[in-house]
Amino acid sequence: SQTIHQWPATLVQPVGSPLSLECTVEGTSNPNLYWYRQAAGRGLQLLFYSVGIGQISSEVPQNLSASRPQDRQFILSSKKLLLSDSGFYLCAWMKRDSWGYTFGSGTRLTVV
Amino acid sequence: GNSVTQMEGPVTLSEEAFLTINCTYTATGYPSLFWYVQYPGEGLQLLLKATKADDKGSNKGFEATYRKETTSFHLEKGSVQVSDSAVYFCALTENSGGSNYKLTFGKGTLLTVNP
Numbered sequence: 533s534q535t536i537h538q539w540p541a542t543l544v545q546p547v548g549s550p551l552s553l554e555c556t557v558e559g560t561s562n563p564n565l566y567w568y569r570q571a572a573g574r575g576l577q578l579l580f581y582s583v584g585i586g587q588i589s590s591e592v593p594q595n596l597s598a599s600r601p602q603d604r605q606f607i608l609s610s611k612k613l614l615l616s617d618s619g620f621y622l623c624a625w626m627k628r629d630s631w632g633y634t635f636g637s638g639t640r641l642t643v644v
Numbered sequence: 645g646n647s648v649t650q651m652e653g654p655v656t657l658s659e660e661a662f663l664t665i666n667c668t669y670t671a672t673g674y675p676s677l678f679w680y681v682q683y684p685g686e687g688l689q690l691l692l693k694a695t696k697a698d699d700k701g702s703n704k705g706f707e708a709t710y711r712k713e714t715t716s717f718h719l720e721k722g723s724v725q726v727s728d729s730a731v732y733f734c735a736l737t738e739n740s741g742g743s744n745y746k747l748t749f750g751k752g753t754l755l756t757v758n759p
Contacts, residue, residue: 538687564745575751576688576733591746622687626745633747635680635687 534559538623538636545643551596551610553639555623558604563625565606566633567598570620582606618643646671650734650750657724657757665719665753667708667734675736677701677710677717678747682731691719691732724757731755 538555545551557563567579578591580598588598595614599607606623623636650667657663669675676695680688692701697712706721717734734750 566746576749578746578748581746624688624747632690633688635689637687 534625534627534634536623536625536634536636538639540639541637542640543642545613545641547615547643548612551608551613551617551641553608553621553623553641555606555608555636556604557606557625560625560627561603563604563627565600566624566626567606567608568622568624570622570638572619576622580608613643615643617641646675646736646738646748648734648736648748648750650732650753652751652753654754654756657755659726659757659759660723661757663719663721663724663728663755665732665734665755667717667719667750669715669717669734669736671715671736671738673738675738677708678735678737679706679708679717679719680733680735680749682733682752684730688733724755726757726759729755729757 535558565582568576569579570576581589582600585600585603596610618641621639621641624633626633647670651665678693679691681691682688691706692703692708694701694710697710700707700709706719708717708719710717731752731754733752735747737745737747
């Protein structure tokens with residue numbers, strides 16, 4: 533069966549520090565991968581998506597970046613965090629030509 | 645572009661009450677529609693879906709019917725339980741072909757059910 537792992541579950545980082553959140557998928561190949569952010573009172577915002585290794589599309593300009601070094605690995609990064617980067621970050625995967633998104637359990641990031 | 649509008653809440657109900665959470669959408673093509681649920685501190689789980697007009701999605705006592713004429717996908721449950729307390733998200737993705745499907749979400753509706 534397919535599973536998605538996302539870590540860490542919670543993270544408190546100072547302003548200006550770097551960030552690396554990792555997401556891996558097991559039990560499938562060539563998935564579409566997505567990073568969403570859920571800010572308080574603002575719903576879910578798509579940040580990045582990837583349809584293949586090394587292929588990253590950005591939805592919202594910001595100081596975050598994403599990479600996909602392996603087929604089932606998706607990384608969200610920042611060189612210098614801002615207070616506004618605080619939120620709940622969700623990774624998701626989708627099997628090609630299907631309608632089912634599966635979400636990870638999320639990372640709650642607090643920038644202080 | 646695509647958009648989803650859902651009632652913002654919060655919605656507070658007593659156990660066994662009837663639930664309706666309204667959701668309307670705007671899309672250029674022929675979207676598939678979804679309801680996701682997020683329990684406290686967790687990620688999102690697919691609750692139900694409908695892929696074409698007049699389809700009814702159902703799961704765990706929840707139902708929603710894809711109404712193309714009113715561009716709506718309202719979520720209903722006849723008798724809510726305390727365990728249904730969560731945030732509910734309406735979402736759509738378009739049948740636009742290609743290999744990528746992006747979900748567009750509403751802002752979410754917080755439901756609290758009191759015993």
